[in-house]
Amino acid sequence: MVNNGSKQNGEGRISVRDVEKVYDPEGVNVRALEECNMEIEPGEFVMMVGPSGCGKTTLLNAIAGFSNVTKGTILLDENVIAAPGLTQAPGADRIVVFQGGALFPWKTVLDNLIFGPVVQGKNKDEAVAEARKLMDKLGLNRNTEDMYPGNLSSGMKRQVEIIRALINNPKVLLLDEPFRALDSLSKNLMHEYLLEVFEITKKTIFFITHDLEEAVFLADRVLIMTTRPGTIKAEIKVDIPRPRNYKVLSTDRFAELKERAFEAVREEALKAFEAGERELA
C-alpha cells in the first residue's frame, strides 16, 4: 500500500498561505501565528525549528485538522484543509506522530497497526496481511506483533507509530517532536530509521522540533519560525546528499549548516526570553 511514486505523481504538497491564528479565550487574544507562509513540495522532508511556544505546534495542529485558523488558507494538494469558517476534520491523508507517542496501550502492536484500515472499513485479514508486509518492509520485528506498547522500548514504540501512520498511505506525515523523550542513543537510531523510511516511501514529511542537530541531519530544508506571533523567518537548504548516515554528523558542511540554524534560532529564543522577562517584571 505504501506508494513509492508519490514524488513522481506529485501528491502531498502542503501550501500555507497568509495564515493567522488568534487564540481568544476570554478575550486574552494570543496571536500564535501571523502572516505565516510556507510551501512544502511533494516528497520533501521539511523540518521546522523555533523557540518554545512560538506556534509550531499550532501550525501543525491546523494542518492536521485538530484546530482551525483565523485567517488565510492551508491546502493539501488542491484541497483546502483549513480556512476561517471551514468545518475541517482530521483525515487519514495526513497523520500525526505525536510527542510522547499515541499508541493505544490496550491494543497489541498488530491491533494498533490495523486500527486505521479496519476503522476505514477494510477487511481485517487483508489489513493484517498488509500490516505484516509493511512490518517486514520497514524492519519491525514480527515477534512484537502480540506485545502491548507498554512492553516495547521507547524507540520501538515510535517505530510502531510511524508504521501505524504509513499503513493508511497518507499523503503527508506530520511529526510533532516524536523523539523528544528518547535518550540520545535511541534518538540517533530513530533518526537513521526515519531516513530509511523516507528513502523507501518518499512521503512528504513535516517535522517540528527544538533540536537543531536533528533538523539539519534529517531535512531537505530547515524552516526557522520567529517567536510569537509565529511566522517563517528564514530557511536553510540542506544540500547534504542522501542517503545520509551518522557519518554526516562529523562533516564540515553539517557543522556549518547547524551553526547557521543555531544563529537564526538563537536570536528568536533571545527575543522570547526577554519578552518573558518583561512579562514577569
Place this chain on the structure above:
Amino acid sequence: MSASTLNTTSNLWKQVRKTVANWTTVRRIMSVLLFLLAWTILVQFTGQFHQIPTPAAVFAALFQLKLGVIFTEIFRSFVRVLCGFLLGLLIGFPIGVAIGYSRIANYLLFPAVEMVRPIPPIAWIPLTVLFFINIESQIVFLTFYGAFFPIVYNTMGGISEVDIRLPRAAMSFGINRMGMLWKIILPAAMPQIFTGMKVAIGITWLMVVAAEMIASKGGLGYWVWYHHTVMEYPMVILGMGIIGLCGALCSVGIDVIGSHFMKWRNIF
C-alpha cells in the same frame, strides 16, 4: 542423574529462600504478631479495656460458631451487596459516561449530582423508610446509593482525563463518534472505572452493615449487633473480622475481573 536431581532440589530451595522464606516475610509476620501482642497487652494490663476479649478469646469463639447460621448471614449480606453494587453500576456507569462524554449531559446532570453527593450515604437512612415499605428494598437501596457516586465520579473522571492525543489519533484514522466512545474513550478510561468500582464495593459493605444493624432483618451487620445485645463480645469481634474478610474478597474479585479486561496492564 542423582547429581542433577540434587541440583534442582537445591535450586528449588534457593527459589523458596528468595521468594518466601526471607527476612521480608519474617518482618511481615512480625507485624501481625506485634499487633496481636499489643492488643493482648492493652486488654490484660489496663483497666480501661478489660472487658474487651483477648485475641485468644476471639480465636476460641471461632470453634463455637454455628456454621449453618453464619453462612446464612454471610449469604444474605452478599446478596444485598451484589444487588446494590450491580444497580449502582447499571445506573451510575451510563450517567458517568454521559457526564464525561457529552457537554449537554454534563450541564444537565452534573450540578444536581454535585449537590447531592456531599451528603454522607448513612444520612439517607431515615428517608429510605419513605421510599420503600419493604425492608429488603430499603437495605438494597442504601447499598446501591453507596456504590452510585464512586462509580459516577470515577467513570466521569476517567473519561475527562483521557490523553487528548489518543482521540486525536483515532480521528485521523477516520473513526466515528460511536466508535470513539467504545473503542477509544472507554478502554482508555477503564483503569479509573475499575478504581471506582473498587471504592464502590467497599462503600456497599459499609452501607449494608449499617443498614442491617438498624433493620434487624438478618445479615452480618445484624449478627454482630445481636451478639452485642447479648454481650457476647468475642462473637462481635469475630463478626467484624468476617465482614472485613468479605469486603477484602469483593475487592480482590473486582481486581481479578479488572485484570481480565485490562490484560495490557499486567505486563511487567
